[in-house]
Amino acid sequence: MRKIDINALIDQARFNPFHWRVLFWCALIIIFDGYDLVIYGVVLPVLMQEWGLTPLQAGALGSYALFGMMFGALILGSLSDRIGRKKVIAICVILFSGFTVLNGFARNPTEFGICRFIAGLGIGGVMPNVVALMSEYAPKKIRSTLVAIMFSGYSVGGMLSAGLGIVLLPSFGWQSVFYVAAVPLLLLPLILRWLPESVGFMLRQGRNEEAREVLQRIEPTYVPQASDQLTMASLKPAGAPLVQLFREGRAISTVMLWVAFFCCLLMVYALNSWLPKLMASAGYGLGSSLSFLLVLNFGAIFGAVGGGWIGDRFKLQKVLVAFFVIAAISISLLGFKSPTSVLYGLIAVAGATTIGTQILAYACVAQFYPMSIRSTGLGWASGVGRSGAIVGPILGGALVGIQLPLHLNFMVFAVPGVVAALAMCLVYQRRAKVPALSAEASPAP
Numbered sequence: 001m002r003k004i005d006i007n008a009l010i011d012q013a014r015f016n017p018f019h020w021r022v023l024f025w026c027a028l029i030i031i032f033d034g035y036d037l038v039i040y041g042v043v044l045p046v047l048m049q050e051w052g053l054t055p056l057q058a059g060a061l062g063s064y065a066l067f068g069m070m071f072g073a074l075i076l077g078s079l080s081d082r083i084g085r086k087k088v089i090a091i092c093v094i095l096f097s098g099f100t101v102l103n104g105f106a107r108n109p110t111e112f113g114i115c116r117f118i119a120g121l122g123i124g125g126v127m128p129n130v131v132a133l134m135s136e137y138a139p140k141k142i143r144s145t146l147v148a149i150m151f152s153g154y155s156v157g158g159m160l161s162a163g164l165g166i167v168l169l170p171s172f173g174w175q176s177v178f179y180v181a182a183v184p185l186l187l188l189p190l191i192l193r194w195l196p197e198s199v200g201f202m203l204r205q206g207r208n209e210e211a212r213e214v215l216q217r218i219e220p221t222y223v224p225q226a227s228d229q230l231t232m233a234s235l236k237p238a239g240a241p242l243v244q245l246f247r248e249g250r251a252i253s254t255v256m257l258w259v260a261f262f263c264c265l266l267m268v269y270a271l272n273s274w275l276p277k278l279m280a281s282a283g284y285g286l287g288s289s290l291s292f293l294l295v296l297n298f299g300a301i302f303g304a305v306g307g308g309w310i311g312d313r314f315k316l317q318k319v320l321v322a323f324f325v326i327a328a329i330s331i332s333l334l335g336f337k338s339p340t341s342v343l344y345g346l347i348a349v350a351g352a353t354t355i356g357t358q359i360l361a362y363a364c365v366a367q368f369y370p371m372s373i374r375s376t377g378l379g380w381a382s383g384v385g386r387s388g389a390i391v392g393p394i395l396g397g398a399l400v401g402i403q404l405p406l407h408l409n410f411m412v413f414a415v416p417g418v419v420a421a422l423a424m425c426l427v428y429q430r431r432a433k434v435p436a437l438s439a440e441a442s443p444a445p
Contacts (some may be wrong), residue, residue, distance in 0.1 A: 002225065006199060006211075007230040007371075009219050011140035018196075018217040022137050023146060025129040025195045027153040029093065032184045034297075035155025036100040038124050038183075039117070040065065041272045041293060043174040043279060050174070051109055055277075059397020062273045063390045064113040066118020070386030076125025077379015078242070084205075085129045085375065086197045086311070090188065092129070095122025097184040104178030124386060128378030129361070135366035135374065136198055137218065144316055144363045148308025151359035155304070155351070158272070158297030166291070200232055200371050211304035232371065244373045245380060247339030252426065254377075255381035257365055259423040260320070261385025263416035264361055267327060267354045269297060270392035270413050275347075277400065280411060292347050296355070299348030303356020308363060316364050320357060321424045335407030354417075368427075 013019075040062050048058050072092070080088040099119035106112035131147060138146040161177065168176040184191075202211040212224035245254045272293070279292050303323065309318045330349040338346065362378065369377035399409045 002227070003229045003231055004215070004222075006203075006215065006230055009215060009222060010137060011197075013139050015139060015142065016218075016220065019137065019139070019146070021136060022192055022196060023150055025191055026134050027150045027156075028187070029089065029126060029130055029184070029191065030151055030153035031160070032093075032113065032181065033096060033123050033126055034154035035161045036096050036119060036157070036181050037065065037069075037154075038158035038161040038293070038297065039100070039165075039177055039273055041276060042161050042177060043169070044273065045277055046169060046174045047112075048277075053109065055397040055400040056394075057109070057397075059273070059393040059395070059400075061109055061113055061116070062269075062393035062397075065116040065120035065123065066269060066386055066389040066393070068117040068297065069389065070120075070123030070383050072121035072124030072126075072383075073128055073379045073386060074383035075123070075193040075379075077128035077382065078376045080129050080132070080198075080375045081201075081373070083135050084201045085198055086192070086195060089126055089129050089133075090192055091193065092122040092126035093184050093188055095119060096126065097122070097181050100178055100181035101185075103181075104175040104267045106218060109159035124382065125379075128375055128382050131362045131366050131378055133195075133198060135363070136200065137196070142312060143367065144311040144360070145305070145308040147363040148304040148359055150313075151362060152301045153305045154359065155297040155300035155355055158300070158355070159294050162291070162294040162297065166294075190243070203232060205290070217331045224226045225349060241377060242380065245369070245377055249428065250369075253368065254381075254424045256383050256423040257361075257368070258384040260324075260361060260420045260427075261358075261381045262388035263420035263423070264324070264354065264358045264388070265385045266388035266392040266395070266416045267331065267413055268358055269389040270356060270396045271331070271350065273393040274396035274409075275402065278396075279424060281400070281406075287322060292344075295344050295347045296351035299351030300355030300359070302348075303352025306352075307356055307360045309358060311363070316360060316367065317424055317427055320360055321421050323353040323360070324417045324421035324424065327357060328414040328421070331410050331414040331417065333410075335405075335410035364427075380419040 010361060044058060044062065046057075047053060053061065072095075076088050076092060096119045099115045099122070103112060103115045103119065106115060117215070123277050131151065134147050134150045164177055164180060196214055197210075199214050202208070202214070208230060211230060212228065216222050276293055276294060284352055307319050307323060327350060330346050330353060333346050334343070334350065362382075365378050365381045366374055396409070399412060
């Protein structure tokens with residue numbers, strides 16, 4: 001009988017077509033997840049005019065999706081540790097795509113807000129699950145890079161949203177950009193066919209034959225045998241998954257990760273929701289203001305991929321601290337009069353170190369927690385952090401409402417970057433050892 005250490009096999013595997021497939025489908029899901037989320041910032045100036053919304057009302061309306069994301073991350077992130085990541089991902093795609101399409105048929109702010117809340121459940125729930133799935137299957141040497149590339153789909157979705165907004169809004173109205181969200185629903189059968197289930201979940205369910213087949217695709221040199229004993233670190237937690245986040249020396253680090261998520265998401269959603277409006281109030285046209293949103297998300301791709309590449313070679317925690325500090329500086333400078341080229345550069349850097357840093361933060365959390373509580377850890381970090389995402393648009397609306405000078409708005413948005421950098425300095429990276437559990441393969445019939 002052979003003992004097969006699944007963690008070691010995955011860690012040492014070479015990047016191959018199986019990894020490409022997981023990366024492609026996870027990234028595609030995140031692209032439309034990002035599209036559905038950023039879309040509100042794209043249509044916000046038009047909605048404020050059409051429905052006569054005050055800045056504070058507009059900020060509150062933008063937070064409905066973020067409330068949904070908070071509950072989605074907390075509930076659906078933990079649920080996948082029980083029913084499997086693939087099922088939860090499918091549920092999330094139906095929620096965020098279906099109700100974003102329905103947003104295009106909303107006749108008033110109330111209907112719009114209800115649809116945004118339900119869509120937010122799916123948007124928030126899918127993030128921790130695709131990150132956990134990509135982290136589980138990625139080879140160790142390039143794990144941060146692959147998670148960052150996959151999560152960069154969020155920024156691609158944001159750019160797609162801003163780009164289509166520039167094209168569609170003048171000719172077809174704000175409703176048209178919501179109809180595009182139907183695409184993932186059409187692709188759902190393919191997602192269910194080609195996206196693999198978590199190998200750890202398969203073992204917990206006794207689906208050892210499927211697990212061996214997946215392992216052979218991960219590492220083609222592995223020849224499965226019916227007598228193989230498959231082992232994997234902590235297939236099942238010793239207690240409630242939430243309680244495990246605070247055990248074995250993880251309590252302070254868990255709280256600090258939550259603080260970092262709160263601050264980072266506050267900056268991300270404050271900028272995504274209010275950057276076009278703030279720039280429009282500063283004298284830029286709507287098309288030009290949307291192009292700032294495009295640059296913000298474009299910069300995030302470079303920040304995420306570049307930060308992931310650096311994080312695979314140095315400590316990802318140090319990269320996050322540096323990025324948070326740069327975010328605070330770049331956002332502070334946005335409110336001052338600068339040449340257009342410099343302004344675009346600052347916005348790109350802000351995108352790289354806010355949205356890009358958020359992507360890296362997911363990778364950091366995925367690496368911090370053992371597999372048995374990874375989705376729970378990601379879900380709670382994301383869910384608690386969503387309170388920052390809720391505060392962001394409301395804070396932006398309040399600042400616009402009291403008509404502060406432009407530079408003071410951005411100075412307020414920059415403060416959380418400093419707090420997040422301090423929080424990441426207190427995260428203790430050494431994880432406690434967890435005993436390995438094994439699942440013995442059933443004899444072949």
